[in-house]
Amino acid sequence: MSFQSTGEMKQLALERGIPLWQAVMEADAEEQDITPEASMEKMRFIWEAMKDAIRGYDPNMLSRSGLVGAEGGKMEQYAALGDTFCGPFVSKIVARALMMGCSNACMRRIVAAPTAGACGVLPALLYTCWEERDCSDEEIVHALYACAGFGQVIANRASISGAQGGCQAEIGSAAAMGAVALVALKNGTPEQMEDACAMALKNLMGLVCDPVAGLVEVPCVKRNVIGAMDALSAGDMALAGIHSTIPADEVIDTMGRVGNAMSPRLKETAKGGLAISPTAKAFTARWKAGEE
């Protein structure tokens, strides 16, 4: 089954007396008509691919437009000096979110999570927790199930596509999933996962999709950073016992409604937002001319 509400996921976990991640995993195995172990194997493959993607970043590459590529390396170098506002843990997350955004723009192998443009949020958070906070591979795989379940609800009730819902549907959804994953890593309750999802999604609501020259580069690469920061703060707030006044399903529905109300100019068409700023227009004209 494909989950239509966060309540459905909680209910299934409750009925079967199992953790939420396991309910999501079993539902996937049933839907695909495979064994639970086969589903787990697929998720382990996803996690390994995320690790490979982080390690495969090369600071010397440049995207085809030349706009991005080195940002991840610059942030990593700066963070290594040990004098950042964000502190070592968060600075690493910032650097890795940039690395993944750059790798994606430079045609490297990544994991769409939930989309290619938003591929940096989850690996930046999870890799850094895995490395710095001693989270095991198994715990991360469980967290990936929990967050994929929430992602599925978002896709079913609203959208995970920038063309349909703006950047809030891509980076916003990735942030909500990241917040859920963090709560799962701390063995938080399903209600805390709902709160984390709701708060992360609320805090990026209305974000438009305005790629310069239509490329997944500017502002997409750096928006992976705000997605990861949003997830961190929402995850911690939920674990602190802070509730979202508006329940997760209603926030998701609202995100979908806001996406529908957004002008098509602000939904991946490169006809609005930053994409029509004077600098972007000048770049686009130069780039198109160079192409021909």
Added chain:
Amino acid sequence: MNLFDILGPVMVGPSSSHTAGAVRIGLMGRKLLGQQPTNAEILLHGSFADTGTGHGTDRALVAGLLGLEPDDSRIPDSFSLAKERGMAFTISPVSLRDAHPNTAVLRLQGENCPGVELQASSVGGGRIQVDRLDGISVKFSGESNTLIIHNQDKRGLVSEVSSVLSFCGINIATLQLFRDKRGGTAVMMIEIDHSLPAEALRLLEKLDGVMKVTYLQVKE
């Protein structure tokens, strides 16, 4: 939406629709031709034409035609790979009527086989749909095992095809029929639940009125 459409696919960036989907369109063309093309004419429509270069849509389509999967790190180098493997190709823009913004047309020629022309669109998240096949409007995704039968539009052929499948123990999941005109060329698009035994393929090819049988296997 499937859980592994939310976390996944594992793919070469930057865009699931413009890159991963484009690889899948190329792969579909290769499968429909039944071999690696010797010559490929690639036409790009809409957003594929406008932002295709920046998204690597061109290289992704060529990579698919060479049999590379969407997560193959060689996708950015597919042009030189095509040269090595002896596949000639051209890429140009086209303006189609009533087509999805992310659409490509592939005209493929192989060695000692009839060519194939398909029009396919990348409909989001890396999923694709074939919209035209050899001049006939069709609609299929290639996400299930699919049998494509080019045939003369004549009475009783659907019944004969379904008898062969039933005889071989195959359940039909979905069945679609398309034709260019009454009595002209028709295409049967049959999605099946299991894999097709080689015997069924032989029997189908022998049926009177069947011109070509193509089988796309995606699941065991």
